[in-house]
Amino acid sequence: xxxxxxxxxxxxxxxxxxxxxxxxxxxxxxxxxxxxxxxxxxxxxxxxxxxxxxxxxxxxxxxxxxxxxxxxxxxxxxxxxxxxxxxxxxxxxxxxxxxxxxxxxxxxxxxxxxxxxxxxxxxxxxxxxxxxxxxxxxxxxxxxxxxxxxxxxxxxxxxxxxxxxxxxxxxxxxxxxxxxxxxxxxxxxxxxxxxxxxxxxxxxxxxxxxxxxxxxxxxxxxxxxxxxxxxxxxxxxxxxxxxxxxxxxxxxxxxxxxxxxxxxxxxxxxxxxxxxxxxxxxxxxxxxxxxxxxxxxxxxxxxxxxxxxxxxxxxxxxxxxxxxxxxxxxxxxxxxxxxxxxxxxxxxxxxxxxxxxxxxxxxxxxxxxxxxx
Numbered sequence: 135x136x137x138x139x140x141x142x143x144x145x146x147x148x149x150x151x152x153x154x155x156x157x158x159x160x161x162x163x164x165x166x167x168x169x170x171x172x173x174x175x176x177x178x179x180x181x182x183x184x185x186x187x188x189x190x191x192x193x194x195x196x197x198x199x200x201x202x203x204x205x206x207x208x209x210x211x212x213x214x215x216x217x218x219x220x221x222x223x224x225x226x227x228x229x230x231x232x233x234x235x236x237x238x239x240x241x242x243x244x245x246x247x248x249x250x251x252x253x254x255x256x257x258x259x260x261x262x263x264x265x266x267x268x269x270x271x272x273x274x275x276x277x278x279x280x281x282x283x284x285x286x287x288x289x290x291x292x293x294x295x296x297x298x299x300x301x302x303x304x305x306x307x308x309x310x311x312x313x314x315x316x317x318x319x320x321x322x323x324x325x326x327x328x329x330x331x332x333x334x335x336x337x338x339x340x341x342x343x344x345x346x347x348x349x350x351x352x353x354x355x356x357x358x359x360x361x362x363x364x365x366x367x368x369x370x371x372x373x374x375x376x377x378x379x380x381x382x383x384x385x386x387x388x389x390x391x392x393x394x395x396x397x398x399x400x401x402x403x404x405x406x407x408x409x410x411x412x413x414x415x416x417x418x419x420x421x422x423x424x425x426x427x428x429x430x431x432x433x434x435x436x437x438x439x440x441x442x443x444x445x446x447x448x449x450x451x452x453x454x455x456x457x458x459x460x461x462x463x464x465x466x467x468x469x470x471x472x473x474x475x476x477x478x479x480x481x482x483x484x485x486x487x488x489x490x491x492x493x494x495x496x497x498x499x500x501x502x503x504x505x506x507x
Contacts (some may be wrong), residue, residue, distance in 0.1 A: 418497025
């Protein structure tokens with residue numbers, strides 16, 4: 135990992151869930167967060183062209199790159215498959231990303247959301263080869279991938295393209311032994327190929343912050359840090375993990391995360407036992423493991439305009455707390471969008487879901503809970 139010594143610490147600012155105000159990024163709040171992050175010795179920032187419907191890159195420019203010299207921060211951006219259809223599209227897209235972020239080069243450029251099908255498109259369009267050429271030209275310092283599929287697919291990608299330098303994976307204590315996410319196996323493939331790891335979704339889209347009552351008791355008995363602290367420290371405690379990203383949405387989250395990552399220590403035996411109890415509680419409940427990444431909305435263009443993550447969130451809230459008021463929130467959510475029962479089972483959402491969820495069947499399940507007379 136010597137080639138990545140410019141990354142000062144093992145914690146990064148994921149700029150996917152920035153604070154919002156009237157539908158726009160709250161830049162005043164974001165600037166405060168950026169300043170706090172840098173002032174406490176951290177320097178790794180992560181964005182992508184489609185984050186916040188294209189607003190994340192612009193926020194990076196206005197809140198970070200226009201305000202600090204280039205050697206103060208490490209910036210990662212990504213090449214997303216939905217924004218190109220042929221090889222000739224890639225360089226203009228890349229140039230627009232540099233311009234949007236206000237930089238001359240990216241420290242890391244990741245082939246975004248790689249799975250078996252997306253990888254085939256990237257190969258056909260020579261996306262990897264183009265990225266390696268951009269590295270030779272000095273416009274990219276390091277080429278990597280972000281990955282959402284089974285371990286066998288990652289093994290194939292890293293075998294075919296050994297020039298890949300780093301891999302971003304979904305990794306958290308709830309998914310560690312998951313049969314659908316295969317976090318542990320995917321991590322082990324990275325070790326096999328000697329690739330450092332970047333972690334996304336350490337708190338699983340907030341699911342490891344808002345815990346069921348029984349799970350919360352297990353962490354409360356530690357009389358220690360926040361729920362986020364245990365999740366992020368779990369991920370950061372693995373030898374081959376270089377950076378754990380947190381998609382922080384306000385200063386409170388930023389200050390909390392920085393407080394326990396500034397002088398990082400791995401989980402101890404008692405803390406590890408507690409998170410095992412949390413996992414046991416989740417497994418005993420009929421929960422939908424959605425991370426609210428919103429790919430099913432932004433990447434698939436649902437023809438019925440169903441706000442899938444929001445409906446799943448309502449369902450999970452009902453499962454966790456049996457909140458009498460949750461049906462009211464469900465009704466408000468679908469007032470200006472599609473209901474769960476409006477699904478026409480086209481499958482577009484499932485093709486882009488990083489969690490490999492059977493969304494069509496789950497929407498039927500949600501409809502049965504909320505749309506009964």
